[in-house]
Amino acid sequence: MSSVALPAMSCRSSGEQVKEIRVCTNRTCRRQGSFQILETLTALAPPELRVTHCACLGRCGSGPNLVALPQGLILRHCATPSRAAEILFSLCGDGREASSSSAVTDALTALALTNNALSQIDAGNFSEAEALLTQALELKPYGGLHRIFKHRSVAKLGMLDYSGALEDISQALALAPNYSEPYICQGDVYVAKGQYDLAEKSYLTCLEIDPSLRRSKPFKVCFVFTLYLALKHRGPSLLRLASMSLAKMNAFSYNVII
Incomplete structure (x- = not known):
């Protein structure tokens, strides 16, 4: 080397x-x-x-x-x-004409804005976070745009701007199709809208991309709850599908959700 x-x-x-x-x-x-x-x-x-x-x-x-x-x-x-x-x-670097120093400065400024926004999200200040993340995106940093769009979708979800959140998720996935985190946020948006079948699909897609989430307790609890709601809305006879899905992900037994 x-x-x-x-x-x-x-x-x-x-x-x-x-x-x-x-x-x-x-x-x-x-x-x-x-x-x-x-x-x-x-x-x-x-x-x-x-x-x-x-x-x-x-x-x-x-x-x-x-x-x-x-x-x-x-x-x-x-x-x-x-x-x-x-x-x-x-x-x-993305081959842009800007000098290295200006590109690095913009990237670090966008990162600082993003970190500030994440603190605002943790504090429940979603509109402030959304504004900060919009500023970060306007800088057009050479990398990490897919993450900023994902973070802004979380802020918009907190603002109950479901359509805006889904738009940002689409932007994130257009930039990074194999980025699993937007699918989690997408599922959360669908749960908030009561669209449990779509939420189930989003969580399953996320799991296909990142199988390690099988070991994540918060994800398993969220997935099981959403799967239960989705199958409940389809009809009691379809609850048996929950056992098959959960067996695939080595999560909980069927007894956990009924």
């Missing part, structure tokens, strides 16, 4: 697409802030780029360290969100 300390423009210009970035979260890099770097890269990454954590990449103390795959390019001293955004733009 090659190793560099500065962003490697050659990866983007060579035509070989970066498919994955791994961030060392071993003890030394963790103390140097690698989890914050992991969060920043995840938030700003384009949909086709996988960002995950990994074990030690060597040369402890010169991190946090990253590796870009399949090139095997190791990038060191990625200690700040700004540095992470610069590296990400150099590896996976």
